[in-house]
Amino acid sequence: MAAKAPTIIxxxxxxxxxxxxxxxxxxGLPNISDTARERVRAAAVAIGYERNTLAAxxxxxxxxxxxxxxxxxxxxxxxxxxxxxxxxxxxxxLSLMVMSSDWDPATEARHIQALRRARVDGAVINPVxxxxxxxxxxxxxxxxxxxxxxxxxxxxxxxxxxxxxxxxGMDFLVSKGHDMPSLILGPPxxxxxxxxxxxxxxxxxxxxxxxxxxxxESADYTVRGGRAAMHRLLARRTVGHGCVxxxxxxxxxxxxxxxxxxxxxxxxxxxxxxxxxxxxxxCSAPQLTTxxxxxxxxxxRAVSMLIDRxxxxxxxxxxxxxxxxxxxxxxxxxxxxxxxxxRRRA
Amino acid sequence: MAAKAPTIIxxxxxxxxxxxxxxxxxxGLPNISDTARERVRAAAVAIGYERNTLAAxxxxxxxxxxxxxxxxxxxxxxxxxxxxxxxxxxxxxLSLMVMSSDWDPATEARHIQALRRARVDGAVINPVxxxxxxxxxxxxxxxxxxxxxxxxxxxxxxxxxxxxxxxxGMDFLVSKGHDMPSLILGPPxxxxxxxxxxxxxxxxxxxxxxxxxxxxESADYTVRGGRAAMHRLLARRTVGHGCVxxxxxxxxxxxxxxxxxxxxxxxxxxxxxxxxxxxxxxCSAPQLTTxxxxxxxxxxRAVSMLIDRxxxxxxxxxxxxxxxxxxxxxxxxxxxxxxxxxRRRA
DNA sequence: GTGAAAGCGCTAACAG
DNA sequence: CTGTTAGCGCTTTCAC
Numbered sequence: 154m155a156a157k158a159p160t161i162i163x164x165x166x167x168x169x170x171x172x173x174x175x176x177x178x179x180x181g182l183p184n185i186s187d188t189a190r191e192r193v194r195a196a197a198v199a200i201g202y203e204r205n206t207l208a209a210x211x212x213x214x215x216x217x218x219x220x221x222x223x224x225x226x227x228x229x230x231x232x233x234x235x236x237x238x239x240x241x242x243x244x245x246x247l248s249l250m251v252m253s254s255d256w257d258p259a260t261e262a263r264h265i266q267a268l269r270r271a272r273v274d275g276a277v278i279n280p281v282x283x284x285x286x287x288x289x290x291x292x293x294x295x296x297x298x299x300x301x302x303x304x305x306x307x308x309x310x311x312x313x314x315x316x317x318x319x320x321x322g323m324d325f326l327v328s329k330g331h332d333m334p335s336l337i338l339g340p341p342x343x344x345x346x347x348x349x350x351x352x353x354x355x356x357x358x359x360x361x362x363x364x365x366x367x368x369x370e371s372a373d374y375t376v377r378g379g380r381a382a383m384h385r386l387l388a389r390r391t392v393g394h395g396c397v398x399x400x401x402x403x404x405x406x407x408x409x410x411x412x413x414x415x416x417x418x419x420x421x422x423x424x425x426x427x428x429x430x431x432x433x434x435x436c437s438a439p440q441l442t443t444x445x446x447x448x449x450x451x452x453x454r455a456v457s458m459l460i461d462r463x464x465x466x467x468x469x470x471x472x473x474x475x476x477x478x479x480x481x482x483x484x485x486x487x488x489x490x491x492x493x494x495x496r497r498r499a
Numbered sequence: 500m501a502a503k504a505p506t507i508i509x510x511x512x513x514x515x516x517x518x519x520x521x522x523x524x525x526x527g528l529p530n531i532s533d534t535a536r537e538r539v540r541a542a543a544v545a546i547g548y549e550r551n552t553l554a555a556x557x558x559x560x561x562x563x564x565x566x567x568x569x570x571x572x573x574x575x576x577x578x579x580x581x582x583x584x585x586x587x588x589x590x591x592x593l594s595l596m597v598m599s600s601d602w603d604p605a606t607e608a609r610h611i612q613a614l615r616r617a618r619v620d621g622a623v624i625n626p627v628x629x630x631x632x633x634x635x636x637x638x639x640x641x642x643x644x645x646x647x648x649x650x651x652x653x654x655x656x657x658x659x660x661x662x663x664x665x666x667x668g669m670d671f672l673v674s675k676g677h678d679m680p681s682l683i684l685g686p687p688x689x690x691x692x693x694x695x696x697x698x699x700x701x702x703x704x705x706x707x708x709x710x711x712x713x714x715x716e717s718a719d720y721t722v723r724g725g726r727a728a729m730h731r732l733l734a735r736r737t738v739g740h741g742c743v744x745x746x747x748x749x750x751x752x753x754x755x756x757x758x759x760x761x762x763x764x765x766x767x768x769x770x771x772x773x774x775x776x777x778x779x780x781x782c783s784a785p786q787l788t789t790x791x792x793x794x795x796x797x798x799x800r801a802v803s804m805l806i807d808r809x810x811x812x813x814x815x816x817x818x819x820x821x822x823x824x825x826x827x828x829x830x831x832x833x834x835x836x837x838x839x840x841x842r843r844r845a
Numbered sequence: 846g847t848g849a850a851a852g853c854g855c856t857a858a859c860a861g
Numbered sequence: 862c863t864g865t866t867a868g869c870g871c872t873t874t875c876a877c
Contacts, residue, residue: 156620158638162869171848176872184846206560206616207553210851216553218617227778232573237598239572248613251597253585267594270552271564292504326641350864372721376782406782432573436752437723438759438784486616517864522856530862554854557869839846848877859866 159200167196179204185204193393206248211274219249219459220276221452222261225374228403229431230448231279234298237452239275245460246273256284256340256373274461277341277452280342282304294462296455298473301344309462309474311455313446315345318480319352322426322444325482326396330491331424333357333369334398337382337408346371350427368392372404379407380414387415394423396488402429402443409437409474409487420489430483440485449476454478503544525550529735531690552594556618566622567798568607572599572718573750575777576623576794580644583798584623591806593620597837601658602686602720603626604758615639621805623798627652627689642801642820643803649792649809655820657801659792661691664826666699668772668790671828672742676837677770679703680744681714683728683754689837692717695746714738718750725753733761740769742834748775748789755783755833766835776829786831795825800824 160396165175170189178186178193196202210216221238223231234252242249250268261281268276275294278303295308310470326334331482336353339346343413344458354364370385372378386394386408399405405427412419418424419439427434511521513555516535523531524539525548542548553814567584569577581597585802589702596614600607607627614622621640626647641654648656672680685692697714718724732740732754737840739753745751747760751773758765765785773780800822 157854162870173849173873174847177847179871180602186846199866203612203615205618205870207557207618208853209872211553211557211855212855212872226585227575229573229575229580229779232575232578235572235597236599239597243609243613248596248617249598251581251585252595252596253582262587266549267589269549271594272553300602338875351724376778405767406779409784410782432722433575433752433779436756437782438755447557507856508854519856519865520856520863523863532862537862551854554869555856557854558856560869769869787857846877849875851872851874851875853873855869855873857867859864860862 158205158380159276160204160205161202163200164193164197164202167200168192171263195358215463216272217247218271218273219456220264220271220273220278220280221249222254222268222276223249223251223403224254224256224279224281226251228374229433229456230429230446231392233432233448234279234452237449238456239307240449241456243329245456248459249456254281256281261369264480269303274472275463277459291491296421296459298451298455298463302347303475304344309458311458311476311478312449313451313480314477315348315478316317318428318446319349319445321429321480321482323353323356323397323483325381325442326398326426326488327487328362328492330426330493331396331488333362333367334396335370335392335394335428337370337372337379337386337399337404339371339374339400341371346400350497353398365398366392370392372407374401374403376403376407376410379404380411381407383411384415387411387417395424395491396424398426398428400428402427402434402441405441405443405487406434406437409439409441420487425489426488430480434483435485435488439487442485442488443483444480446480500700504551505548506551507545507548510539510548513546514538514612520529522679529712530657545637548719561620562618563593563612564619565593565802566610566615566617566619566624567595567597568600568610568624570600570602570625570627572597572841573721574747575779576748576775576792579778579794580625580798583795584662586795587799587802591802593806595802600625600627602627621809622839623801626804626845627812640805642805642808644801645691646694646796647790649821650690655804657804657822657824658798659797659826660674660823661694662698663823664694664774664790664792666702666820667826668744668774669699669702670745671788672770672772672831672834673706674838675834676839677834679708679713680733680742680772681716681738681740683718683743683745683748683750684731685717685720687717692746699744712738714740716754720747722753725750726757727753729754729757730761733757739805741837742770742772744772744774746774748773748787749781750776751787751789752780752783765799766833770834772834775827776826780829783832783833785833788831788834789829792826797824 165172172183178190197394225272252264262419277296297310300315359366370382372382427443434441507537524536598610618668623642625645638794643656646661703710703789716728773787773789780787
């Protein structure tokens with residue numbers, strides 16, 4: 154068993170200076186003689202000193218820790234978010250604690266409590282619960298991400314522009330000659346679902362279609378859920394399912410599986426449009442056409458904003474703190490071009 | 500701005516007892532009068548007290564933090580590992596810091612330094628560098644995961660039994676009537692690659708084939724890399740590529756893409772066998788047949804072992820601390836059954 | 846420029 | 862059973 158980790162006192166002793174001189178050098182403060190700086194640096198390296206961020210944080214009130222709470226780390230989209238946040242945090246020399254809430258408000262609450270206890274300097278959270286009481290430890294800066302974020306008054310947020318993104322998808326479907334898509338949405342209780350659905354409804358109304366005719370199935374944002382939902386959709390024989398718009402890529406992938414299992418050819422018989430832009434969508438067959446959200450940028454931006462708030466306090470007006478990043482269409486192979494087919498026939 | 504977080508002193512004051520009595524109650528120690536316990540608990544809840552784990556850790560020498568260093572959080576296999584570790588850590592009321600090394604030794608080193616500075620109580624690491632100097636902060640318990648783990652003498656490890664897993668794959672290919680597979684392996688410098696390759700070689704020798712005839716391409720464990728490698732393999736016209744064995748699922752998925760792009764039907768013309776058991780393999784077309792490694796169990800086991808070592812010190816013999824979990828064949832649709840075809844013809 | 850001293854919030858010995 | 866007293870390793874006044 155190695156001896157205890159060397160402290161700043163050990164460094165000071167080895168360098169023959171006082172604790173505070175050593176501290177100053179190590180913190181890179183000015184007003185230090187070159188000799189002292191030299192000797193302290195050498196001593197630190199020599200004895201393998203590594204600053205104890207816990208102890209430092211204790212005194213300075215900064216733990217150097219950031220939290221990230223996302224719904225599902227095994228979903229490649231959220232994994233990308235984690236990557237983006239991680240990288241941005243590391244660039245600021247901050248450590249990130251990533252926690253997966255599993256879409257469960259209770260788990261989310263436990264994670265948030267853990268972050269509070271760890272005295273994180275701030276947290277980026279994708280809220281699962283639509284109503285949250287004390288998301289942060291009172292006074293801890295928080296930045297929300299995701300489509301439901303704006304529901305929380307007074308908390309800054311960054312996310313994709315869901316109205317724009319869904320519209321992008323609907324317009325694309327129309328441009329390819331599709332009519333109203335059937336929908337595979339997330340769990341009924343989620344606010345994100347409502348927002349997604351409402352954009353679709355608005356689109357229907359604008360094109361003189363009855364939103365009430367929309368075939369809708371709900372799932373839990375997983376491949377398995379999307380697959381089951383697609384099967385249910387197929388069982389509804391009264392509705393035509395020329396195309397399906399899924400609210401995330403995992404469910405879209407599940408829909409693809411279901412179609413394959415049911416012997417329905419995609420995109421020839423049924424088209425599928427995803428929503429996320431998971432890199433993994435490029436591996437399905439047919440490759441998934443999807444609306445990509447800039448996962449890494451969203452995360453990086455959220456962390457930047459968080460760091461800003463930590464440093465500058467809650468200075469800026471909240472209105473400036475609603476960032477919307479545009480989605481972008483990634484056209485691959487799961488949506489058929491009916492317009493071309495129509496043209497060909499003519 | 501909210502006031503500073505309440506401390507144990509605030510609780511004590513509110514409950515009308517001393518700091519240590521409050522501490523005892525909060526720590527659940529015995530020898531406390533029911534009245535005191537009652538009042539402290541009530542006071543804690545009333546003022547919203549939340550223990551400061553940093554401060555606590557400072558005194559007790561335990562930070563309550565665990566580290567996990569994996570190569571790539573966006574790879575679903577490693578995401579599963581993260582999940583497993585996270586869950587196990589949470590069960591022990593420990594927080595986990597997950598870091599992605601990106602297969603880069605320098606990044607890995609930085610992450611490990613961050614963990615050391617955060618004074619994690621222990622860390623689970625998948626070593627990227629085959630030779631590592633001071634992996635842990637001297638004295639910090641470490642458990643290694645992954646196939647290269649055993650190369651580190653004196654550090655306990657848990658991983659899949661790579662010999663068993665690769666053999667499983669080779670035997671399966673043979674049972675389906677395939678001969679020697681072409682290989683898509685990881686980067687040349689990685690120890691894991693050598694071990695994988697050597698099992699294949701041994702298999703060749705046992706079946707009177709010349710290992711020198713093996714067609715081998717290297718990639719970086721990504722979809723993109725696997726795809727490029729498969730294209731290169733296809734370009735080698737001198738070798739027959741009845742089947743390809745990839746060293747991880749992402750590369751196998753990339754191979755599937757390449758095959759599709761080249762107009763080669765899988766599994767009819769070329770079979771592909773993966774290695775990992777990423778859940779996402781079920782979404783490709785054809786669905787990926789693969790050797791599944793128990794990601795969550797590996798991670799959970801590693802964390803359990805780590806906690807054990809933290810609690811009990813470095814007590815047990817290292818020999819007992821090499822855990823190998825068996826892989827398992829997940830037969831889906833990317834490997835053709837040539838034996839059946841042969842039988843049918845007869 | 847440098848050192849001495851006072852805590853940050855908590856736990857762990859000690860006494861009572 | 863409970864209160865008092867030291868620190869954990871660091872930062873941060875405040876003197877010199």
